[in-house]
Structure formats: C-alpha cells, structure tokens
Amino acid sequence: MAVARVTELVAASPVSFDDAIRKGFERAAKTLRNITGFHVTEWRASVKDEAIQEYRVTMRVTFLLEDTL
Amino acid sequence: MAVARVTELVAASPVSFDDAIRKGFERAAKTLRNITGFHVTEWRASVKDEAIQEYRVTMRVTFLLEDTL
Amino acid sequence: MAVARVTELVAASPVSFDDAIRKGFERAAKTLRNITGFHVTEWRASVKDEAIQEYRVTMRVTFLLEDTL
Amino acid sequence: MAVARVTELVAASPVSFDDAIRKGFERAAKTLRNITGFHVTEWRASVKDEAIQEYRVTMRVTFLLEDTL
C-alpha cells in the first residue's frame, strides 16, 4: 500500500482562477511524480490601479511516494 | 411556510469545475423538485498519468418538501 | 505604514461565478479607492423553475485607508 | 445496536425561531420514525419591506434505522 505526501502551493494567473489552477498543476507536475489529485482551498485576487492583477489559488497537491508503490 | 431539505452531492467533469457544477445540478434536478439553490463547498481534482482526469465539486442542494408548500 | 479595511460583499450574476466576481469587483471599485485585493469565501447559486437563476459569491474586499498612505 | 441517519432540514416561520424549530420538527416527525434528537446549527432571517418575513433554522435531525432496532 502506497504512502502519499500532501504539499501546498499558491499559483497565480493574470487571466482567471481556472488558468491559475492550470499553472499550479503544471508546475507541480514538473517536479512531482505520481500526483493523484489536488484540492483548491483558497481563492484570492490581488488588485492594482483598480484592475485585477492576479487570480491566486491555494492548492493542496497529493502525490504517491515512489518507493511505496 | 415551507420546510426544505439539504442533500449533499459530489459531481465530476473531465472538462472544468463549471461543467462539474452543471452536471451535478442537472442530475439533482432530475429527481428533486422545487430546488431553491445550492452551495459549492469543496473543489478537488483527480489526476492520472500527469493529466487532470476529473474536476470534482461537493454541492449542498436545498429543495422544498412538496407537502409543505 | 498604511492601514487597510476589509468589507464583505455578495455579488450575483445570471451567467457564471466568474461574472459574479467581476460584477462584485466593479461595484466595489466604484466607491472604494486603493483596493489591494479580495478573497472569495462562498460560492452559492439560487435556482428557480429548475434553472440556475443567479450565481452568487461572497467576497471580502481589502482597501487601504487614504489618510494612512 | 442500532444505526442512525442524520438528515438536514431548513424550517421557517413568520413568528419566531422557536416556532420555526417546532415546524421543522413536526414535518420531520411526519415522515421519519424513531427520531432521537436534533441539532440547530444555523439561525437566519429573511427581511422584506423593512420587516422580518421569516425566521429560518437549519436543523440536523437524527433518527434510528428501523431494521437495526
């Protein structure tokens, strides 16, 4: 039986929350193997000069530890 | 005065969170009459082979009990 | 150092959650200066005649108090 | 040993929170046997034309499943 680890990321996009999630997942997949899923726990935005500058999501990413597979 | 019930669903879509919500609502509306609203309480995704496989939302659906209308 | 205030809004859209957030932010930006960001804390929808009538988000908007800048 | 189920209701009354609880309990008792208790978890009111229109309580009702008695 595998053991998984959970790591927390904050990903951002100037376009949308969906794009921020995609960016966060792509970055996670670049260094973590065996990702099994993620949980979006916070939805924020930063604002500058009266415009939304960045959509930001907090993501908790779960991935299996290789040696336990 | 009506009495409502709250039921909890988990709906999934390979496309997006918005699509998962739509699917969950459509399924709820198929068997429940007099839905008055819903609340999305969790946003998760399952991942397989380094790609997002399913977007999953937890929805709490409220509907009026017919005999109390 | 500036002091900021946090105010809570509920914004709605017949189209989508993204549109509700945009509407909420536009309304906030109309009367509040120096908004630095917002946090979306609740995602709900109202339903009528078996169709989603309004997507509703609760937003906590942070803005700097002018005299502290 | 019995197994119980927990179901969530939202009950309303134009008179008071106490009356809303009574209405919710009466409706629950009409279709559920072997209720052992309930928990009031939310207290809200709807307002129209500057008057309280409905007191609304969220109730989590617990009842024993017959075949487990």
Place this chain on the structure above:
Amino acid sequence: MAVARVTELVAASPVSFDDAIRKGFERAAKTLRNITGFHVTEWRASVKDEAIQEYRVTMRVTFLLEDTL
C-alpha cells in the same frame, strides 16, 4: 443584478435573546435600506451581581446597494 453588502452588529437586551435580535434589526433598519436578511452567529450574555444583565447577539446583516438595483 444587485450587489449586497454584509455588516456585523452586536445587539443587546436586558429581557431576552429574541428581544436583542429585534433591537439589532430595528437599529439596522433605521440606517440601512433594502435589508434582505440577517444571520445570528453568536449568543452571549453578560452577568452582574449574580443576575443576567444583558443578552447579546452578533448579527450579520445583508442589504442591497441601492445603485445596483
């Protein structure tokens, strides 16, 4: 589509929680137009000389912003 604001009050009464809620709502209705509802989130009492002095409720009041109607 309207945008609403949520404001938090603490109302008190020497008589009962119900009376405290009524007082809080009356005060809110005096300065806020278009109140659509409220949520009672805390129930406290202050005590002096071995008697309940004040019943105190925390209320989150929601009202529509005029210009968005």
Place this chain on the structure above:
Amino acid sequence: MAVARVTELVAASPVSFDDAIRKGFERAAKTLRNITGFHVTEWRASVKDEAIQEYRVTMRVTFLLEDTL
C-alpha cells in the same frame, strides 16, 4: 487585574431553550461566584415517542477567580 476561568456546562429543560439557559445559569450561580458572562455554543434537543423531551444548550461560563480581584 483579575484572572477568569471558563467552565463548560450542558443544561436541559423540557420547556424551551430559554428555560434551559436559565436553569444552566442558576446552577452555575449556585457554586460559582463572580460570574461575568456566558456564551451559548450548541443548541440540541432530545426526542422520545415523537415528542421533544429536552431542549439542551452547551454554555461556556466565565467567572473571576476570587484571589485575583
């Protein structure tokens, strides 16, 4: 400056939540001096033979420690 202690009670009444609170406060005042207030944190009821048997409140009672006055 005084130091206070917080103690948790569960009080019950066959009549109403208000009466349960009164009973809990009276019992607390019988053995604790210098009570400064209480916080009602849970509202439950037990049911028997399709009738509400007891209204039960959880109360957190704060009282000053005598030697710190």
Place this chain on the structure above:
Amino acid sequence: MAVARVTELVAASPVSFDDAIRKGFERAAKTLRNITGFHVTEWRASVKDEAIQEYRVTMRVTFLLEDTL
C-alpha cells in the same frame, strides 16, 4: 461521469470504535449500492453505571447514483 451522494450515519457498538465503523458500513452496504468510500468525522462514547456502554462514530458515506454510471 458519475454523480455521487453523501449520506451521514451514526453507528454504535458495545465493543470498540472499529466494530462501530464495521457495523455502520455493513448497514450502509445493505441499502446503498456503489459505495465508494466513507469519512469518520466524530468519535464519541456513551457511559452508564461507570462503564462504556456504546462506542459511536459519525460516518459520511459516499455512493454513486446508479443512473449516472
């Protein structure tokens, strides 16, 4: 894509928490098809005559709705 429902049970055993979970799962499996998992959210015990009478767990059981498979 399937839609799942979440239902909440309280299961009890005079022997242990593990046995209570087993009893709750067996009862759930008797009437619900396509259970995919459960979440144990509360661990309580009732006591009588200075002995533990029942171990009680609150379980949130998830099952797929047949027509969505």
Place this chain on the structure above:
Amino acid sequence: MAVARVTELVAASPVSFDDAIRKGFERAAKTLRNITGFHVTEWRASVKDEAIQEYRVTMRVTFLLEDTL
C-alpha cells in the same frame, strides 16, 4: 432536569489509541460520578528514537452534577 459539566483530559498509552482512551476513561471515572459520555477530539502520538513512545487522545468527558439529579 439535570445539569452536566464537560471537562477536558489528555490521556496517553504506550500501547495504542484504544488503550489511551481506556486509561483516560478509568482515570475520569475514579473522581467523577455520573459520567454520561465522552468525545475524542484529538489523536496524537509522541515519538522518540524512531519509535512511537505514547499514543495521546484528547477527551471531553461529560458528567451530571449530583445536586441536579
């Protein structure tokens, strides 16, 4: 109608969580009469030299106040 008090314990065992609960309950029953139940709210373990040293549970024990029986 009786009034109950809730007291919080942390109990430990080198053997297992079940044993820690038993130890906590036995200690509580030694000085408290009329215990009606308990709630296990936290599950922790301390580790030393790469071995689990103690399983520790936080228990909230409820007991009836004698004079209210």
Place this chain on the structure above:
Amino acid sequence: MAVARVTELVAASPVSFDDAIRKGFERAAKTLRNITGFHVTEWRASVKDEAIQEYRVTMRVTFLLEDTL
C-alpha cells in the same frame, strides 16, 4: 441598550506585531467613537530581500453606535 458595530482592519508595522496593533487601534480611534474593544484574529508578516518588511495583524474592532447610547 446600545447596539455596536464590528469593523475589520489590517494594520502593519515594520517594527513588531505589538506596534502594528497600536497603529491599527490609533487609526480606528481617529474615525470611530465609542470603541469598546478589539480582537486580533490573524498574525502575518511580509518578507522582502530576506528580511521581515511588515508585521500585519487583522483586527476586528467593536464600537457603539452613538444614537443607541
């Protein structure tokens, strides 16, 4: 009996959390009369170039509404 309002601030200081609280309170006292207290609910810091740049506290300030005194 007075009715109070609760407003949320975020105050910052380059020196310490204590100083941030002081700054937040001073700013609040400049425009709000009859403040009765505040609650510090979040403690954060921003960092730049490997040094703490600002200590930031979220404060919920309670003040009595004049016309209810």
Place this chain on the structure above:
Amino acid sequence: MAVARVTELVAASPVSFDDAIRKGFERAAKTLRNITGFHVTEWRASVKDEAIQEYRVTMRVTFLLEDTL
C-alpha cells in the same frame, strides 16, 4: 502513563499581551501543580475613553493529574 487535564483561563493586563500571558501563567501555577504547557487561543483588548484598558488572552493550560504520575 499520566493523564492530564486542560483548563481554560482568561488573563488580563493593562500593559501588553505578553504581560497578560505572564499573569495568567502565574495565577495558574499558584493552584495547579505539574503544568506541562499552555496554548494561547484568543487575543482581545478592551477599550475605554479612547485608550486600551486591558489586553486579554484566552489560555488553555494543561497539567498532569498527580495520582497518575
């Protein structure tokens, strides 16, 4: 293996939060033996005449029960 109890205090100081914690700990240590630690869970202040009157902390103090040592 020892069993510990957790008790909740509210301690106050006109000087600072740190001083309130010290006062609360000193008072606890006067009547409780074998304190193993404490947890500060709330940070509040009372205000009078536009000045901070008291810094108040809620502390949960853990101490070992003598007979279990």
Place this chain on the structure above:
Amino acid sequence: MAVARVTELVAASPVSFDDAIRKGFERAAKTLRNITGFHVTEWRASVKDEAIQEYRVTMRVTFLLEDTL
C-alpha cells in the same frame, strides 16, 4: 533551541486504521530523522465491490531540523 518542520502524509492499509498509522509512521521514519510526534487529522476508507478496500489516515508529522539541534 531547535526548529521543527511539519509534513503531511496520507497512509493506507487494507487491514485497519491502526495499521495505516503504523505504515505511515514507518515510511516517515525511513526518510526523516528526529521525528518528535504526529497528529492524525483525517480518517477515511475507500470501498470497492461492497468491501472496505483501504483504511486511510492523514497524518501531520513533526521532525526537528538537524542543523538546529
């Protein structure tokens, strides 16, 4: 004074929750030195073909950073 890190794992076992905890701890101890304890924060199970397939616990493991000892 040492600084510790907290890492989150999800461990599974086909046998029991106790076994899942043991497996999670063993895996953690394989790569982390100076573990001082862990906290079990979630208890779930996956189900397949009407049988419990895996007991799954979420564990937050604390370990001292070597260079701070």
Place this chain on the structure above:
Amino acid sequence: MAVARVTELVAASPVSFDDAIRKGFERAAKTLRNITGFHVTEWRASVKDEAIQEYRVTMRVTFLLEDTL
C-alpha cells in the same frame, strides 16, 4: 507568473514569542530563497518546574519557486 510553496515550521525560544518567530524566520531564510511572507497560526508554551521553558509558534512560510520567476 510565479508559483509559491507553503511550508510549516514550529519554532521555539526560551525568551518570548517574538524571539521564537525571529528564530523560525532566520532558520527558514537559511535554506529557502524568495520567501514572501509567513503566517503565525499557533501560539503555545511548554512548562517545566513551574517556569515557562519554551515559547513555541507554528509558522506557515510562503516562498516563490525559483524556476517560476
């Protein structure tokens, strides 16, 4: 747009909470580049021989992942 990671530390000091935070931040800054901030989420103390032995803070530190800058 950068992606950040959040890591959780527990830092301790025999002197004060402020010093514990400083120690935690210094240790974090030793191995993590591009820290953007931290959030203090728990405030505890360990006690020995009737004296505070260590002030302990739980800190959630956010830092940008280099390759995303």
